[in-house]
Amino acid sequence: MYMLIGEQQGEAGEPAERRARFEHMAQVVRQSPGFVRGSWGADEDDPTVEHALVVLDTLENAQALRRAVETNVTGVRLRLMAVAVEAAAS
Numbered sequence: 001m002y003m004l005i006g007e008q009q010g011e012a013g014e015p016a017e018r019r020a021r022f023e024h025m026a027q028v029v030r031q032s033p034g035f036v037r038g039s040w041g042a043d044e045d046d047p048t049v050e051h052a053l054v055v056l057d058t059l060e061n062a063q064a065l066r067r068a069v070e071t072n073v074t075g076v077r078l079r080l081m082a083v084a085v086e087a088a089a090s
Helices: 015-029 059-072
Strands: 002-009 035-042 049-056 076-082
Touching (some): 002 059, 015 035, 015 049, 049 059, 059 076
Antiparallel strands (some): 002 049, 035 049
16 A cells, blocks of 8 residues: 655634535545545644645555646645555554
C-alpha cells in the first residue's frame, strides 16, 4: 500500500466551513481507483495549514491521484510513502 501525504495552506475559518471542505475532498478522493482510506484535518499548531493522508492500494493508483491533485489544486505539497508497517489498537 501507498500513502499520499498532502499539506496545504487553508483558511482558519469556522469549524463547520472547514469540515464541509474536508468532506468535499473526501467525497472526491473516495472515487479514486485503489482508494483504501483517508483522513483530512487541520494542523493543531497552525490552523491555517491543512493535512490529508490518503492510502491507496498500488503505487500506480497513488501516482495517478498525485498527478490529479497536482493538476487541479494549487499550493499543495505532496509526498508519496510506501507503507512498510501498520499498527492498530487491539
